[in-house]
Amino acid sequence: MNKNMKIIVADLFIIFAIVIGYQIFLSMGYKETIEDTNVKHSINIFDDNRNYLLNYEPQIEKDILLKSIVSDVSIGNITVIKADGESFKMTSDVFIGKNKDGVYCATIDKKNIIENIVGIYLSDNYKSITYVYYHIKNYIDNDKKLMVVLLDGFGYNEYKLAKEKDYIPFLSQYYKHTALSVYTPVTNAGYAAMITGQTPNINGVHDRSVREMNVNSIFAYALEKGEKAILLESDIKILNTEIEPILHLDLNKDSDTDDEMFNSCLDAVSGDNDLIFIHFHGIDDRGHAYGTQSEKTLSYINKVDGYIQKLSEVWGKSIILTADHGMHDTEDGGSHGECRSEDMIVPYFIIGE
Incomplete structure (x- = not known):
């Protein structure tokens, strides 16, 4: 193989490596974008008649009691709604917080933590379309x-x-x-x-x-x-x-x-x-x-x-x-x-x- 041919092969290899690397970079970025869209970093808090908070985003540094967020509401029970459609009935004595995976809800003793939530329904008379x-x-x-x-x-x-x-x-x-x-x-x-x-x-x-x-x-x-x-x-x-x-x-x-x-x-x-x-x-x-x-x-x-x-x-x-x-x-x-x-x-x- 003469010198010019070696240079051409080397250049082609470099170009190939750059293209492959760029494709990998794009695919990684695309994957991160898709994953990010599946995580909601804010929640809505509502009852039958009104929205108390829309797009509420807690601080990532500390948890806060739900009752202090909606202090003007007298509530005994809530329904916590996750991004995947699952829902949980709980008492209103819970903390609301945020981490890298989105907003979460936790009981006072932190034994029950529900991650990636999108909403909290305030009602003592829960009924469902199910x-x-x-x-x-x-x-x-x-x-x-x-x-x-x-x-x-x-x-x-x-x-x-x-x-x-x-x-x-x-x-x-x-x-x-x-x-x-x-x-x-x-x-x-x-x-x-x-x-x-x-x-x-x-x-x-x-x-x-x-x-x-x-x-x-x-x-x-x-x-x-x-x-x-x-x-x-x-x-x-x-x-x-x-x-x-x-x-x-x-x-x-x-x-x-x-x-x-x-x-x-x-x-x-x-x-x-x-x-x-x-x-x-x-x-x-x-x-x-x-x-x-x-x-x-x-x-x-x-x-x-x-x-x-x-x-x-x-x-x-x-x-x-x-x-x-x-x-x-x-x-x-x-x-x-x-x-x-x-x-x-x-x-x-x-x-x-």
């Missing part, structure tokens, strides 16, 4: 027919406003209590929690990208018990369940499929179905487009209230209604996906029990 699963199961076990209505995006604050302005005269008669959604409060995660009875850390559905559940849903249980179940959905299948949903097209071109699903449900109640599950989307759609307090959103809530009244009259049996998540207002409409009161707290209704 209760829907067990509520349905109880009806199946007692050989009773049931309709379940998922009012997508219908938060508790929205319900209160609709009631105050008399947009929901029928359904407001059957309000029972508030319920805590799951983190992340989006449709796939909330819907999965309702039909599996499990939080995202167990059922595996954390966000909109996930369709497969790690555990069986209530539809599998209904089939196992020999019950006939029907699932009425919009034009897209949200989750892969043990029964195929009946999808609906916007036949009258009014930019909604709720009316088509309502008509299908009227047909379903006249059949021999034991469990009817219907997923209305229109409240969520208008909340996103116009905000939760807009006249267009409230008027649509009134329309859905009429749907529910008619279904109740024809069905003549028990109905459970709740939402997968709520929604907070933004400058150009509404959004959800945060661990805050508007997104996490929803109303729970029971008709005919």
